[in-house]
Amino acid sequence: MLIALMTDLHSNREAFSACLTMRGRGGAERFVFLGDYVGYGADPVWVVETLIDLVGQGAIAVRGNHDAAALGAPERMNDMAAAAIVWTQTQLSETAKAFLAKLPLTVEEDDRLYVHADASAPEKWRYVTDALTARTSLEASDARLIFSGHVHVPALYGLSSIGKMVVFTPTAGQPVPLLPPRRWLGLIGSVGQPRDGNPAAAYALYDTRTADLMTQRVPYYIAAAADKIRAAGLPALLADRLFRGQ
Numbered sequence: 001m002l003i004a005l006m007t008d009l010h011s012n013r014e015a016f017s018a019c020l021t022m023r024g025r026g027g028a029e030r031f032v033f034l035g036d037y038v039g040y041g042a043d044p045v046w047v048v049e050t051l052i053d054l055v056g057q058g059a060i061a062v063r064g065n066h067d068a069a070a071l072g073a074p075e076r077m078n079d080m081a082a083a084a085i086v087w088t089q090t091q092l093s094e095t096a097k098a099f100l101a102k103l104p105l106t107v108e109e110d111d112r113l114y115v116h117a118d119a120s121a122p123e124k125w126r127y128v129t130d131a132l133t134a135r136t137s138l139e140a141s142d143a144r145l146i147f148s149g150h151v152h153v154p155a156l157y158g159l160s161s162i163g164k165m166v167v168f169t170p171t172a173g174q175p176v177p178l179l180p181p182r183r184w185l186g187l188i189g190s191v192g193q194p195r196d197g198n199p200a201a202a203y204a205l206y207d208t209r210t211a212d213l214m215t216q217r218v219p220y221y222i223a224a225a226a227d228k229i230r231a232a233g234l235p236a237l238l239a240d241r242l243f244r245g246q
Helices: 013-026 044-056 065-070 079-091 094-102 131-139 222-231 236-244
Strands: 002-006 030-033 106-109 112-115 145-148 155-159 165-168 183-187 201-207 212-218
Touching: 002 013, 013 044, 013 201, 013 212, 013 222, 030 044, 044 079, 044 094, 065 079, 065 094, 079 236, 131 145, 131 155, 131 165, 131 183, 222 236
Parallel strands: 002 030, 112 145, 145 183
Antiparallel strands: 002 201, 106 112, 155 165, 155 183, 201 212
16 A cells, blocks of 8 residues: 655645645555644645545544644744744634544554654654654654654654664655664655755655655645735745745
8 A cells, every 4th residue: 555644734735735636646545644734834724624534535644733732732832833823723613623633643553653743752742853862762662663744854764673773864756665674763754844955845655565665845836825824914934934945
């Protein structure tokens, strides 16, 4: 089965739409969403309503910290992120909020664990940014594969049976075999707000038959997404950073 993994959509309709279209061309058979569907961008209603429809069709979705914040959870955020959350709370319907509230923090499926942030304490929203934090996340689970978001940068961490860690940045369009006995943690990057210097939306395809993971980058109409952010009265930097991929 070919799985499309997406995370950190951040209310970016243009980026999400582009990834959905590309996923169709790639032949993915199902979706897994790894959190942070709202925040930063200007289309939380469309993004969440689309997500509700996809989950109704069998997609898996877990909750992220921005989703929790939109429900009133006390999350630590910078001023721009907090302003976007306050605005988002005025946009979401009760149905949308109820959907986000019911999302689990983790989902296990076969040999895979899906989680937004660090698997050792999903509710604390800790970032996985290096070999040490990746090891902590991997050692907290028996799953052979962990797929996460939160950091907005694609990365792969592989832990061998003798405890040796390999770390590398995947190249878009190049499949990487996530083979045993090594255990793997894959950071998928961000659909709606990449932060690796590449403004193109990021997602990944995982093939359960071959154990190949392939990251994808999808150009989208950034100017439209940015114009909506400004028109909504959200901080202008949230629009500007989309062009830089930061």
